[in-house]
Amino acid sequence: QSVLTQPPSVSGAPGQRVTISCTGSSSNIGAGYDVHWYQQLPGTAPKLLIYGNSNRPSGVPDRFSGSKSGTSASLAITGLQAEDEADYYCQSYDSSLSGSHVVFGGGTKLTVL
């Protein structure tokens, strides 16, 4: 059971727009901690896609965008391409009475139809 909740899977046709949600709580996203997104292509290590809720590292296409509101964050991908088929993970930080540490979402598998 992940602290951050993502849909297990999403899908879309080439050229379409998809969004992936990341739902947290008042002890993580809602507490103001930044959310980062990673793309994991099959058989490879995670790669930073979005940092600080909505910023793209150099080299990441502007088809990818991130947002955050309240206790949730979202990753949007427009102009879907076959090469976008991958697993996507959100990351944040959780601080509660039981301790403080980095947390990940359970991951979302994107299928390009």
Place this chain on the structure above:
Amino acid sequence: EVQLVESGGGLVQPGRSLRLSCAASGFTFDDYAMHWVRQAPGKGLEWVSGISWNSGSIGYADSVKGRFTISRDNAKNSLYLQMNSLRAEDTALYYCAKDSGMGLAAAGTSGWFWGQGTLVTVSS
């Protein structure tokens, strides 16, 4: 170019120990916190442990607390994970990751950079 190269994985029997290493290059190692993250076969990412730039702050996931020990040698640009009392559920690909900050008080402001991982299989 930032590079993280993990090593030390392999097949080990339950109850035995293993030590993972991560060799870092391409950045000032002692300016950043470092982490170990694991991914069981077909599963998601699980943060295992993190260490601040000067080893002053260390954290562990509950699942490994008391069994795993993280350490770093800034003179050697290296990160380590000593894993004792290994269990079948520790079987995973273990990634070394570079934080974008010095401490453990957040997930960094600019995300993490990841190595390619080293596979640990715990089985009799």
